[in-house]
Amino acid sequence: MKKISVVTPLFNEQSNVVELCQRVAEVMKSMPYDYEHLCIDNCSSDDTVSILRNIAASDPHVKVIVNARNFGYIRSSFHALLQADGDAVVLIASDLQDPPEMIREFVQKWEEGFKTVMAVKPVSEESKIMFRLRKFYYKIVTRISEVPLVQNATGSGLFDRAVLNVLRSIQDPYPYFRGLVCEVGFPIATVPFKQPRRVRGVSSQNFYSLYDMAMLGITKHSKVPLRLMTISGFLLAFVSLLIAFGYLMAKLLFWNAFVLGTAPVLIGIFFFGALQMMFLGLLGEYIGAIQTQVRNLPLVVEAERINF
Template sequence: MKITILIPFYNEEEMIVKTHNTLTKELDKLKDYQFELLYINDGSSDRTLEHMRSIAQNDLRVKYISFSRNFGKESGMLAGFEHATGEAVIIMDGDLQNPPRLIKEMLDKFQEGYDIVNAKRTRRGEKRSTNLFAGLFYRVANDLMEVQLTDGVSDFRLLSRKAIEAITSLQEYNRFSKGLFSWIGFKSTVIEYDNELREAGQTKWSFKKSLNYALDGILSFSNQPLRMIFALGLVCIAIALLYVLWLFISYIISPATAVSGYFTTIFTVVLFGGVQLVSIGVLGEYIGKIFYEVKGRPHYIIEESNIEVDD
């Protein structure tokens, strides 16, 4: 049985060789499988591609695709799905935080009939702020989104050929793979492992990128923000009406002590101005996504590869 190991790399010159060596040591123990190693260079600006070429020359199992620029991990995974030839695909990160020793357990679960085998990590060693943000995201996302996500389950997982075909049939430009993996359904299971810390290099996920990714995920799988701003508008109208009613009653009861209209004007401008800006911002996010979808641009452009691919 042929299995594809898919790893997107971005500026991982310090880790790519060690990742490959550690991975192949584990794969060499699994004599019942034939492995294809599919490496994606996501427009790295360091020597990642140079190392990737060298690895491919010395290991015929390695196939690589190099993008013309950085298109993002989502595009890297999609390219891998579209060019993988294995009966199952195992997605991993290139920094060894996804331990290769779990591959055997994943394959055992695949042999049991599971189409998706998710790897769930603990958050040992991560910053408290990171854990807090992650917990908040999953709580909010599961309340708003039409799919359910599990805290600690990353992109490290096995997908059967049937699941891969379902994923590649979804050609939306704004991709949130965690949601897509859940949305397609199929029989799935979870295996747990202790969190592995990065040995070298720097993480590519800053707080800003993580926040943008979280917002993309929520907006891609939910229209609840639109309904929330509609409800917020109704609440603001109710507050404004109550305030006007209170001013009117105060004037009827005691005209001499009625306040001037200055505070009322400022209150109204600030309240409704804030609501309008928030509403326009949320609408703008959805319109922006539509804007990118209708352009129909490719998810990635291939500059170099050692396999036959179509741009």
């Protein structure tokens, strides 16, 4: 019998964890597979861990990893995926916005031969502004990326053991997972759905975490911003040289009548200063990604394992 591992990262999800485990169990018991439900808790400050202990005590399919501290959603999720030992691994969110019932569709696509299946949300009940910003971001990243990325992917999906073996060999300490599975190269099936609003609890994703994930997607999978910086630098240097030459000729031809004003100087200083700061900031993002890579830290440090 084939085995499917369901992986769920959690952080302060005490209001959702019971329903989550119940719905995952109902879905998996309705299919002819052995399964495990691996929950990784990112050092929650509420009762999530104690609730998971009670669930694991009565259900041997539920396994729990408790992190020593909050290592962030990206690292925690990726670590849990690499600990799963099923023939296929399903990643599903804990907030129930990606319904666990989609697992059936993931598995169906897997049985059709796809090694990677990803959930995509062409429509969503979230804030229209946020949804449009996400859509715009995915279009930008897809356009500049070295490999085509799946637009509007939520992160949930199914990944065959062959995909996980490749990801395990990469040893990336801070991966952009949605891009990484596209880099592997296997054909990707998508499961579209309308994403509902979060019913209970508060999302742990804030502006910083969303920005972090956005910049990770750009710096990990595209060199286009670096090339644009280089090309822009040459173009601006050429324009600056032309302007300087123009002012020199004007002064030589109209020595007494032409007065060099302060306005062009101030405009030039502020414009090029702002441009340099923007380029330095973008360059810093790439340097930060390199620094994370060379430190070679573990994805997470585990404090405890339950039901392993």
